[in-house]
Amino acid sequence: MKKWIWIGISITVALFVIAGGMLFYAYHSLKHTAKQVYEPLPSDTPRYVSRDTEVKPLNKVETGKLAPFTALILGVDEREHDRGRSDTILILTVNPQTHKVLMFSIPRDTRTEIAGKGVQDKINHAYAFEEVAGSIRTVENFLDMPIDYYVEVNMEGFEAVVNILGGVDVHNPFAFDYLGSSFRKGPLHLNGELALKYSRMRFDDPRGDFGRTERQRQIVSDVIRRAAQWNNALELPKVLKSVEKYVRTNMTFGEMQDLALKYRQKIGTIETTEIEGKGAMIGGIYYFIVDQTERDRIHDAMKQALKTNAAG
Numbered sequence: 001m002k003k004w005i006w007i008g009i010s011i012t013v014a015l016f017v018i019a020g021g022m023l024f025y026a027y028h029s030l031k032h033t034a035k036q037v038y039e040p041l042p043s044d045t046p047r048y049v050s051r052d053t054e055v056k057p058l059n060k061v062e063t064g065k066l067a068p069f070t071a072l073i074l075g076v077d078e079r080e081h082d083r084g085r086s087d088t089i090l091i092l093t094v095n096p097q098t099h100k101v102l103m104f105s106i107p108r109d110t111r112t113e114i115a116g117k118g119v120q121d122k123i124n125h126a127y128a129f130e131e132v133a134g135s136i137r138t139v140e141n142f143l144d145m146p147i148d149y150y151v152e153v154n155m156e157g158f159e160a161v162v163n164i165l166g167g168v169d170v171h172n173p174f175a176f177d178y179l180g181s182s183f184r185k186g187p188l189h190l191n192g193e194l195a196l197k198y199s200r201m202r203f204d205d206p207r208g209d210f211g212r213t214e215r216q217r218q219i220v221s222d223v224i225r226r227a228a229q230w231n232n233a234l235e236l237p238k239v240l241k242s243v244e245k246y247v248r249t250n251m252t253f254g255e256m257q258d259l260a261l262k263y264r265q266k267i268g269t270i271e272t273t274e275i276e277g278k279g280a281m282i283g284g285i286y287y288f289i290v291d292q293t294e295r296d297r298i299h300d301a302m303k304q305a306l307k308t309n310a311a312g
Contacts, residue, residue, distance in 0.1 A: 037243070039152075068096065070145065071147070072150045075216075091143070095307075104298065107210065109124075136150055149255075168223060169189050169222050172184065277291070
């Protein structure tokens with residue numbers, strides 16, 4: 001009998017050692033990837049701050065509570081011999097105390113001042129002027145709100161993440177064909193390749209870029225939902241390896257740890273809104289015009305989303 005007890009103990013210890021080794025490997029994979037993707041903004045980058053209470057970084061707590069933050073996700077269309085354009089401009093406010101995320105897109109053709117350049121242009125052209133730093137300053141100026149973190153993504157790398165998470169579920173408002181794939185109307189489950197195609201189609205959409213950004217928000221919402229529920233540590237090194245070539249961010253290793261271990265479990269509801277405006281031709285170029293009343297509405301929605309509560 002003692003023999004079998006010792007065998008059982010030995011197997012249990014061996015399993016703990018193996019599990020510990022796998023977690024150790026996953027931890028160092030995260031640390032390696034964090035080093036590869038970390039790209040802070042230049043220290044001399046002017047920042048735009050107008051909010052009453054400055055949001056603290058992720059690894060800071062206020063009265064024992066995790067602090068809310070804002071993030072800018074840039075989906076960049078890279079081109080040979082060209083910086084490219086930020087064809088996807090997505091804003092997130094994450095509030096772990098209310099368990100809510102507010103998400104909205106800024107249409108790529110939105111006419112606004114390019115920060116530091118003194119010219120009016122399409123907001124996605126800010127990336128062509130000064131890459132991420134220019135995009136952040138211009139978005140901050142447009143929203144009258146500071147951005148705490150950025151994540152720059154080459155959308156080709158998004159496929160691997162979607163696949164590892166088991167695909168995404170979306171609801172397609174109308175049937176369409178794009179790049180050799182057919183998307184029927186109604187609920188769809190998409191792998192990484194199809195999710196990328198689903199997010200890119202624009203010209204056959206009756207709503208143009210608005211329809212495209214709505215489909216992108218569907219995908220991002222389901223990715224966030226799946227990531228919040230995802231607990232497969234063995235797949236973590238594979239996930240990290242697949243994204244490190246395609247992602248850049250100013251989040252540090254410690255902040256990524258907090259996202260994975262603390263914030264991830266605090267995400268409950270994802271709310272979305274859409275910036276309203278009207279199209280106009282100026283100098284023979286199409287622009288999307290957002291008036292000040294609408295900009296104030298979005299600004300106030302962000303401030304409301306970032307408010308903390310007493311209960312935490």
